[in-house]
Amino acid sequence: MMMKRLLPLLVALVLCLGCLSGCAAGETEQVWSPKEAPAIRNSLSEEEVVAERNAILAKGTLIYSGKTNQGFNSGSNMTWLKEAAPEDAVALLWACDDVTHGGWGVLGLSINGVQQEIVAVSDHPEKERLNLYTIAQLMESVNIQTPADFKGMVLGAWNGGRVAGLYLLKGEAAAEMAAHVAKVEASEAVIHTYKGELSNENAIPAAKTLYAYLKSAWKTGCLTGQMESTWMGSPDYEMLYLQKHTGKLPAIRGLDFMHNDFRGVAGRAQQWWEQGGIPHICWHTGSDFASGYNESKDHNLNWETALTPGTADYDKLLKAMDRAVPYLQQLEDAGVPVLWRPFHELDGGWFWWSKGGSESFVKLWQLMYSRYTDYWGLDNLIWLLGYSGNGGNMAAWYPGDDYVDLIGADSYTAGANGSLYAEVAALAPEGMPIVFHECGTIPTEAEMKEANAPWLMFMTWHTDWLTNTANNTVESLNTIYNSEYFITLDELPALR
DSSP states (O other): OHHHHHHHHHHHHHHHHHHHHHGGGTOOOOOOOOOOOOOSBOOOOHHHHHHHHHHHHTTSEEEEOOOTTOOEEOTTOOHHHHTOOTTOEEEEEEEEOOTTOSSSBOEEEEETTEEOOOOOBOSSTTSOEEEEEEHHHHHHHTTOSSGGGOOOEEEEEOTTEEEEEEEEEOHHHHHHHHHHHHHHHHHTSBOOOOOSSOSOTTOOHHHHHHHHHHHHHBTTBEEOEEEOOSSSSSTTHHHHHHHHHHSOOBSEEEEEOGGGOHHHHHHHHHHHHHTTOEEEEEOOOOTTSSSOHHHHHHOOOOHHHHTSTTSHHHHHHHHHHGGGHHHHHHHHHTTOOEEEEOSOSTTSSSSGGGTTOHHHHHHHHHHHHHIIIIISOOOSEEEEEEEOSOOSOGGGGOOOGGGOSEEEEEEOSSSOOHHHHHHHHHHSOTTOOEEEEEESSOOOHHHHHHTTOOOSBEEEOSTHHHHOTTTSOHHHHHHHHTSSSEEBGGGSOOOO
């Protein structure tokens, strides 16, 4: 164990000595790089996809193309749709020209005044994407028997959305495009290698024990969790509130390295573990990893240089993210495992870590994982990948099974959020627990079962989200915390 901890220092010493002897001879100092990530999917090249798509679109009829945030209303010009055959298709080529909307929906589609389900989230702001609908599908969506009954089509565009092209594809062209879409979807399916164990094979015994417990608890119960605040007179403000009104404490305590509260968070995390609970740490910070919530939204990176080993921006990024290492190491030395949730709400578009799009985010997550695990040897972290409640194309943001232990999403919409659970479950490897890592109103057992959403845990946000009775009444808190289904601190097994 000691040799493993000394390894980064020995590497640095060797590099330094090498530089002293080699720099004079014109040699370049070695730069640390993360290990090469395994393939996440069998992707086709972007050039191949675009070329094939555009060749098929050229066989169709262009109905409309617009500018940023400019929608389309067919009005009385419906002949092209009314005279189409059921096997023909409408191809919607769209884009987002606003890089700050990394995860927001940017388009809407209405047929005969009926809003359609449309996945249009700008996970790659620089790329044009395709949605394909057969005429038969559109007819079924508004319950009409013939294309002649179409009365209107409306496309909305916002958040930088742009209709790059609305096409009608007939017969053979429609079939070609359907085959193209199926081929692309198959190539983008995530390759899962998860075997039910922690991604870090060197994980400390306590982390392995905790992970085994989490897996056993999933779908049989739900762990209670509460985020702390640190500005309400005591960091135990929420815990004292729960204890007063329910007689219980949550199984999981949520903490935040925000504003460099490293020492305080590490101390409270260790204390919570020694008390029998599970610590969970997130990090609201700017790209300097030394600030807080405002900076987490306002900052950004030069993504190309920041993720390129050997550049000044890359070195700066590594040194910044290393700020937490001594405190996470302190917890490991004390035998404390941590549910580690960096870069949360990763596909939301509001935090800097999602503003570079999904490909940059995946590289960023893999970089931190490799830096913390392979370089620094932090073996007490259980890596929690936390999506926002936006939904839509989550797979593009997935960094791979080798880098994830728990997967989940958050939502401040009341209820069990069954559709959000289903979307995460569709992406997650079989057997990986799914968590509700932030919420406002706690879903009840009945709501979770009715929605088929057996979240492993919930994490109520702090202050008013907990104490305002418009969000959680005292009666509901008391019922949940004293339910057999919801697991509280006193009901956890001995994990130490």
